Amino acid sequence: SPEQQFELPDEAATRALGARLAKAIAPGLTIYLVGDLGAGKTTLVRGLLEALGHKGAVKSPTYTLIEPYTVSNLNLYHFDLYRFTDPEEFIDAGLEEYFAEQSVCLVEWPDKGQPFLPAADCEVQLTDQGTGRIARLHGSSLKGRELMERIGS
Ligand code: ADP
Numbered sequence: 001s002p003e004q005q006f007e008l009p010d011e012a013a014t015r016a017l018g019a020r021l022a023k024a025i026a027p028g029l030t031i032y033l034v035g036d037l038g039a040g041k042t043t044l045v046r047g048l049l050e051a052l053g054h055k056g057a058v059k060s061p062t063y064t065l066i067e068p069y070t071v072s073n074l075n076l077y078h079f080d081l082y083r084f085t086d087p088e089e090f091i092d093a094g095l096e097e098y099f100a101e102q103s104v105c106l107v108e109w110p111d112k113g114q115p116f117l118p119a120a121d122c123e124v125q126l127t128d129q130g131t132g133r134i135a136r137l138h139g140s141s142l143k144g145r146e147l148m149e150r151i152g153s
Pocket residue numbers: 008009010011012013014035036037038039040041042043044060108131132133
């Protein structure tokens with residue numbers, strides 16, 4: 001299904017969903033990570049990168065805008081656009097060039113880069129539910145829907 005929902009009672013569950021995404025991921029995907037501060041967007045990326053075999057730290061790109069990784073034969077770029085005061089900064093910072101055919105791009109605060117940010121193949125929305133979180137995944141392109149199929153339910 002192009003829509004899937006996961007209950008994430010604790011941080012370990014968010015990381016596990018990241019690991020599940022890692023198993024399904026392929027080159028050429030742009031994934032938006034949507035949710036408030038502290039929703040678990042960076043935690044999800046941490047779980048994803050660790051499952052791909054990344055050994056070092058996974059820093060939040062809040063101040064650097066982008067953290068690049070080469071892992072498991074993927075060129076993966078983790079963005080955080082939170083600090084943008086104007087979406088033109090996306091162009092000024094030259095971030096467009098990262099969205100190449102073979103890249104995997106994971107973007108926190110995608111709204112801050114619109115309308116310049118390339119379209120998502122998949123959106124992950126994280127919201128609070130009690131002390132935990134709920135993740136809603138939505139495939140928004142053919143590639144994104146194929147990703148959703150591979151993730152399973
Ligand atoms: P964001 O990048 O969305 O601002 P972070 O991943 O940096 O959020 O921080 C999320 C915080 O919430 C961390 O303290 C993390 O341990 C915690 N957290 C992550 N997932 C869950 C969850 N499913 N339930 C409870 N706490 C979580």
